[in-house]
Amino acid sequence: MSGHGEGLLSRYTDSLLGVFGTPQKVLVRGSGVTVWDADGREYLDLLAGIAVNALGHAHPGLTRAVAEQLNTLGHISNFFTSPTQIGLAEKLLELAHAPSGSKAFFTNSGTEANEAAFKLARRHGGGSRPRIIALEHGFHGRTMGALAMTHKPSYREPFEPLPGGVEWVPAGDAEALSAAVDETVAAVIIEPVQGEAGVRGHPAGYLEQAREITRAAGALLIFDEVQTGVGRTGTWFASAPAQSAAVIPDAMTLAKGLGGGFPIGAMLTFGEHTSSLLNPGQHGTTFGGNPAATAAALATLEVIESQNLLAHVREVSAYARERLEELDFVTEVRAHGLLIGLEIAAGAASAPAPAMVAAALEAGFIINATGPTTLRLAPPLIITTEQIQRFIDALPEIHRRSTS
Template sequence: MEPGEALLARYTESLLGVFGTPQRVLVRGSGATVWDADGREYLDLLGGIAVNALGHAHPLITSVVSSQLSTLGHISNFFTSPTQIALAEKLLQLAQAPEGSKAFFTNSGTEANEAAFKLARRHGGTDRPRIIALEHGFHGRTMGALAMTHKPSYREPFEPLPGGVEWVPAGDAEALRAAVDETVAAVIIEPVQGEAGVHGHPAGYLKAAREITRAAGALLIFDEVQTGIGRTGSWFASAPSDPAPSDSAASDSAPADSDPVLPDAMTLAKGLGGGFPIGAMLTFGEHASTLLNPGQHGTTFGGNPAATAAALATLHVIESTDLLRKVQQVSEHTARGLVGLDFVTEVRAHGLLIGFDLAAEDAEALAPAMVAAALEAGFIINATGPKTLRLAPPLIISVEQIQQFIDALPEIHRRSTS
């Protein structure tokens, strides 16, 4: 029995099986490469599902977290730390937040969305009991975040969930306009729906959502857990950088709006800590920032010194190495390469969050089969549906590494269909 097989047997005996059987036992990583317990090497094109923004074992994050842990690792929220304050200031500066805006730190994206759910409830009270979410949206697995997640198979086993949530078709401004009135507390939107297969919205949709919610007195919440912190080639998908990614190589590749759209609240996580667990909710302006009063929300570990130090290091590397521009360049190269494959029917590239659909008569099995074949070939990718594959590699990945995958895809496809 190989070491990996033995470890997986121990996993099955000791861990709750909510994730099924892991595909491999990974033991170390460097940059965009990881190795398993049996010594096999893989190019990580999933990045821990858009988490490892700077890849694995980045020297600055390793150094900063180690240094922080040697002085102060955790304090309760009866106290604060210089890194917590500095991170809040930096995120608000990057978001071009107006005066009175605030940050609240959590440990994950679902926790950030729980905070946003409570913010909406505080705004709505009994007069505004409704929250509008989008079909195919994903906001997390805890009960409040799950209540806003559209997929029935995720929600139904745990009902009754917190009530009042309704869904409208994604990207349909008129459907949103018809749904939002003075009884709506908030509208929550992913600028790009990652778990749904990397689907953006039509140009102008986010701007229309801002106008609709403002006219009705409802909050607008952007869930940028997967799309924030450089993933789309901008700090935030709702605030595209200049130049915007080209859409010449792939359909649905441009941001939903060419100008920044400022919501009332934004949730972040995943790439924020470069692999270290941290999330955040940013509230913009005096109104949204005063809805949650002392004692109305909290978290034990949120905003601890080690996590906030890791996040500051991540932001510093992205900013100091002009990584946003590189993300746009690698995205365009990847989209062009994928479009040129005869078995790829559509590519949706939003920076280094990329979804592509496969031509298949038997679509029920092709994407998962290609995930398995790619793993055997040394590439880690993800299926979000029966015919859809997703890439979310580290932002530091090179054109040469991406090209290795594109070159290998025809053989991976052949093995998956033979």
């Protein structure tokens, strides 16, 4: 990098804690699916802030809603509520087909939503159900409770001892789940599609089996839809696939795309029992559910509905899958709406994916690697087939440059 961006990155290194390493670029503005860096270079954003910017950048409906809300109230604390907070809770419960007695709790992020779910599980477990079952290769966040449920040892081990009682079973294995879940289990937490593991879904019927297993044992079933919720997979929630009955969990966590780029998370609790587990004073957040964040989320949901983006996501996803499968160096395409994992043939390069991310950036495309041979795409839901095709057309040269 040269010019203005290089100077800004030097200032970043001098002033910010290095937990993310050195950023790839300094981005200064965006419009739709396009962003620009500090040196004026243009990029097609195929990552959307890791599945966050559902409506792309600077969407007029979203920016207008936040600006109008900030002209009245931005923050009021949890001593009070607001019309947008109430309206968003009602809308999410409606979209989730939540049964009577269901509730919403708002946070500022996905890891905070999963912290709330962890505490919910503890309250359900009491002293007699000390165990929580999570899935191998699952990711639920970086704070201590969410981290305790995250499988990857390199994430967890530097911060041990973590909250205890969490065990892992192989993802997608109903027999292993059934063998692990008994009356000592408080909850099972599942990502319907494991995003950080490389966009990996589960076998058909697995979520339904998980529902039966947990119900029979009296354990809670928690779906982590932080990355997959709010239209990302072409339906409102990945646990409610198109033309198939939704699997209703006991709790569901959301974030990322919910605010269209504005920080907000949520935990939905389904039914009277689950919704009564956390009593006044047992959990809270200062900023969670503030008027600006809930206004942003309501605007995001309204645009997704009014522009029929769920059907659009399914259409673009099907197109992208077909075109990507034609590339000889792509060995597998895992497309769950606009959450897409690509397996790249290793060939002479044992880890082609990270090199392809760097080559793609230089070619004007923002993508992500979740493993040595795995690329992840999670573009804004508004992306067009023409924009996707631009990337696909460039991908063979990106592959050649990164592996030669």
